Amino acid sequence: MRIRLTIDGQSADGTLNDSPAARDLAGLLPLALKLEDFHGTERIGYPPRKLTTDGxxxxxxxxxxxxxxxxxxxxxxxxxxxxxxxxxxxxILGHLDAPAEQLARTERITIEPTT
Structure with missing residues (x-):
């Protein structure tokens, strides 16, 4: 599934894989998240509920x-x-087509399905 991201006001594309957890996330879209840095390698945020881990x-x-x-x-x-x-x-739910530098500094992200 293709997704569109808005990262600090700029658009980027991404793809979700076909795992049950990724499909569960897709059911929550559109989704806006506040992000914080974790361990100098990732930005983390919390969806409104836990995702399935089946399969x-x-x-x-x-x-x-x-x-x-x-x-x-x-x-x-x-x-x-x-x-x-x-x-x-x-x-792993998918991959985002955005520069690492942009991902490293983002504080807010919106994820939505593409049509």
Missing amino acids: APQPSAAKAGDLAYYAPWGNLAIFYQDGPAPSADLL
Whole structure:
């Protein structure tokens, strides 16, 4: 699924994968999130509810530009640096076509489906 992002007033595109968690996120769109920095590698924000983790894919390490869901905390993570080693708790939901520098400094993001 293609998505459109508004990052600090600028548009960017992205793609959600076909995982159950990504489809669950798609059902919440449009979604506006306030973001904060976490560990100097990602920006995190909290959707209005936890996403499903049923049928989660095999763990993989997050790369810069990835949109992920950290199940224990219920937060979305937007990586602007490559992430840590693969973890079963971190579900990759898709990828954002935005420069890492832009992702690193954003404080607010809106995610909506494209038509």
